[in-house]
Amino acid sequence: GAVVSQHPSRVICKSGTSVKIECRSLDFQATTMFWYRQFPKQSLMLMATSNEGSKATYEQGVEKDKFLINHASLTLSTLTVTSAHPEDSSFYICSARDARETTDTQYFGPGTRLTVL
Amino acid sequence: AQSVTQLGSHVSVSEGALVLLRCNYSSSVPPYLFWYVQYPNQGLQLLLKYTSAATLVKGINGFEAEFKKSETSFHLTKPSAHMSDAAEYFCAVRGAYSGAGSYQLTFGKGTKLSVIP
Numbered sequence: 705g706a707v708v709s710q711h712p713s714r715v716i717c718k719s720g721t722s723v724k725i726e727c728r729s730l731d732f733q734a735t736t737m738f739w740y741r742q743f744p745k746q747s748l749m750l751m752a753t754s755n756e757g758s759k760a761t762y763e764q765g766v767e768k769d770k771f772l773i774n775h776a777s778l779t780l781s782t783l784t785v786t787s788a789h790p791e792d793s794s795f796y797i798c799s800a801r802d803a804r805e806t807t808d809t810q811y812f813g814p815g816t817r818l819t820v821l
Numbered sequence: 822a823q824s825v826t827q828l829g830s831h832v833s834v835s836e837g838a839l840v841l842l843r844c845n846y847s848s849s850v851p852p853y854l855f856w857y858v859q860y861p862n863q864g865l866q867l868l869l870k871y872t873s874a875a876t877l878v879k880g881i882n883g884f885e886a887e888f889k890k891s892e893t894s895f896h897l898t899k900p901s902a903h904m905s906d907a908a909e910y911f912c913a914v915r916g917a918y919s920g921a922g923s924y925q926l927t928f929g930k931g932t933k934l935s936v937i938p
Contacts, residue, residue, distance in 0.1 A: 710864070736923035747911065747930045748865075755921040797864050801923050807872040808853055808915050808924045812864035 707731055708800050710813035717788055718821055725783045725816045727798030733778040734800035738810060739771075742795045754781045778803070788820040823848045823916045827929035835937045840884075840899040842932050844912035847893065853915035854895045855926065856886055860908045868910075871895060882906070907936045 707730040717723050727737055735756050740748040752773050754760045760773035770792075772784040781800075785792055795817055799810035828843040846852055853872045857865040869880025876888040886897045895912060909931050916927035 708864075735921045736919060738919075738925070747928050750925060753919040753923070753925065755919075755923070758920070761920065795862075799865075807870060808926070809855065809867060809870055810926055811867065812857070814864040815862070817862065 706802055706809075706811040708798065708811045708813040710798055710816050712816060713814060714817045714819075716819045716821065719789055720787055722784055722786045723788055723818060725785075725796055725798075725818075727781045727783070727800070727813050729779045729800040729802075729811070732800075732802045732804065732811075734781075735778065735803045736801045737775055737781040738799045738801075739773060739781075739783050740797045740799070742797060742815075748797065751783075785818065788818070790820045793818055793820045823850075823852070823914045823927045825912050825914050825927055825929035827910075827912050827932050829932055830930065831933045831935070833935040833937060834902045836904055837901050840897070840902045840906065840934065842897040842910050842912075842934065844886075844895045844897065844929060845893050846895060846912075846914045848914055853924075854886075854888065855913040856880065856884070856895075856897050857911045857913065858882075858908050859911065859931075865911065868897070902934075902936045904936050904938065907934055909933050 711726045737754045739751045752760045752762045754775040762768045775781040797815045799812045824847045826845045855870045856868040871888045879885045912929040913926040916925040
């Protein structure tokens, strides 16, 4: 149980285009999903917290107009990188909290490798 | 505020030897603590968690961790290392409230485990 999927696993795009990444909880409902960015050989950096039906809460320094997050259902959250630039190239990971659990365990997706040319 | 310190960014052990990965935490409230493992180009997988029940927690793949309040530690151990244990390991503590009954996780910087044949 507690499986989280991400799509796509890899994406290469041209500078200036937008890219959408999907995060799905496959066997549980997630009232809260989190989006992280991970640079090579570093820890995870929380970008934003997404609560179903509400606007996402962004961490300091993360541009909300550049990284659009939508959490329209209890099993799906999307991250759209708008007008992507090479500096946006990174590994993006989502996680989801099972609404039935009280331990704040986060279950992680497999990640999406974004390369902006 | 909550924080996590992982001592040693890189640990090498011989196959069959004891694995010990160190994690110390700081928390103003009773902590929930987690260990995750990350294989290259993948998301994070939950190894085990402490949520105020038994202080010795057993996880997957033969790993276990002991919560020691007096030492503010939650070290991860495995009696006998296997080649497949080579990965990045992250310790995390429940952090700030993020709404909808959920809390963020605050991660350590990670420890890369190498297993020497």
